[in-house]
Amino acid sequence: MSTEAAAPVFRARGLSKSYGTGEVVVNALSGVDLDIARGEFIVLLGPSGSGKSTLLNILGGLDVPSSGQVMFADHDLSAASESELTRYRREHVGFVFQFYNLIPSLTVRENVALVTDIVEHPMSADEAIDRVGLTPRRDHFPAQLSGGEQQRVAIARAIVKRPDVLLCDEPTGALDYQTGKLVLEVIARINKEIGTTAVVITHNAAIAGMADRVVYLGDGKILRIETNAHKLDPSELTW
Numbered sequence: 001m002s003t004e005a006a007a008p009v010f011r012a013r014g015l016s017k018s019y020g021t022g023e024v025v026v027n028a029l030s031g032v033d034l035d036i037a038r039g040e041f042i043v044l045l046g047p048s049g050s051g052k053s054t055l056l057n058i059l060g061g062l063d064v065p066s067s068g069q070v071m072f073a074d075h076d077l078s079a080a081s082e083s084e085l086t087r088y089r090r091e092h093v094g095f096v097f098q099f100y101n102l103i104p105s106l107t108v109r110e111n112v113a114l115v116t117d118i119v120e121h122p123m124s125a126d127e128a129i130d131r132v133g134l135t136p137r138r139d140h141f142p143a144q145l146s147g148g149e150q151q152r153v154a155i156a157r158a159i160v161k162r163p164d165v166l167l168c169d170e171p172t173g174a175l176d177y178q179t180g181k182l183v184l185e186v187i188a189r190i191n192k193e194i195g196t197t198a199v200v201i202t203h204n205a206a207i208a209g210m211a212d213r214v215v216y217l218g219d220g221k222i223l224r225i226e227t228n229a230h231k232l233d234p235s236e237l238t239w
């Protein structure tokens with residue numbers, strides 16, 4: 001990693017999140033400290049209910065912590081207003097979820113171009129579509145595409161704004177093995193070629209091999225963080 005690539009993008013300290021009140025309080029996150037460097041590829045692993053989505057949502061400005069602090073560069077997300085968080089998400093974050101949330105009546109290109117209209121320095125829709133390998137399908141509608149192709153459209157839509165961070169919650173959860181690998185390859189390529197910091201939630205421990213670091217969550221806490229001395233290409237992963 002270059003010096004520039006090592007600058008921190010996220011810095012979380014004592015991050016906690018509880019839902020509910022009184023006897024039904026759920027501590028989704030408890031005292032999480034985490035730094036993520038610019039350009040890093042992070043995989044979040046942990047059992048169901050361990051707090052992965054809660055952490056990702058806080059990093060992405062979709063949710064706010066109950067206590068503790070989270071900084072994105074020099075913005076304090078934990079102290080941001082709703083409109084500041086909306087601007088943060090719009091300018092800096094690309095989201096990819098398990099389900100693709102494409103607009104069925106719009107073509108691939110139109111789905112991606114929707115974003116280019118509302119952000120400041122987007123790449124062209126065609127470049128984003130090319131980066132996910134879907135140029136031949138750009139005039140097709142979502143229903144004419146496979147699940148993996150639809151997920152690649154969702155990735156194109158997430159990266160067209162040139163986000164600083166790409167946050168992916170179970171991006172391969174609805175896909176078969178081969179298709180899931182293709183989607184991971186696309187995410188790894190974006191991380192490498194554009195330098196977009198990537199945080200990927202998965203239930204699949206085999207995916208951990210492609211990360212710079214793997215963060216293991218359990219019961220709302222970071223259990224351990226492993227650094228991969230040798231990062232695997234998604235094509236080398238088996239599960």
Ligand SMILES: Nc1ncnc2c1ncn2[C@@H]1O[C@H](COP(=O)(O)OP(=O)(O)OP(=O)(O)O)[C@@H](O)[C@H]1O
Pocket residue numbers: 019020026027028046047048049050051052053054055
């Ligand atoms: N809006 C909410 N209201 C109440 N409890 C919530 C809410 N969101 C999450 N939780 C609880 O917080 C805990 C952590 O949830 P979270 O979704 O972060 O876990 P996760 O590791 O992403 O799980 P999964 O792998 O099943 O998606 C769980 O016990 C969950 O039930």
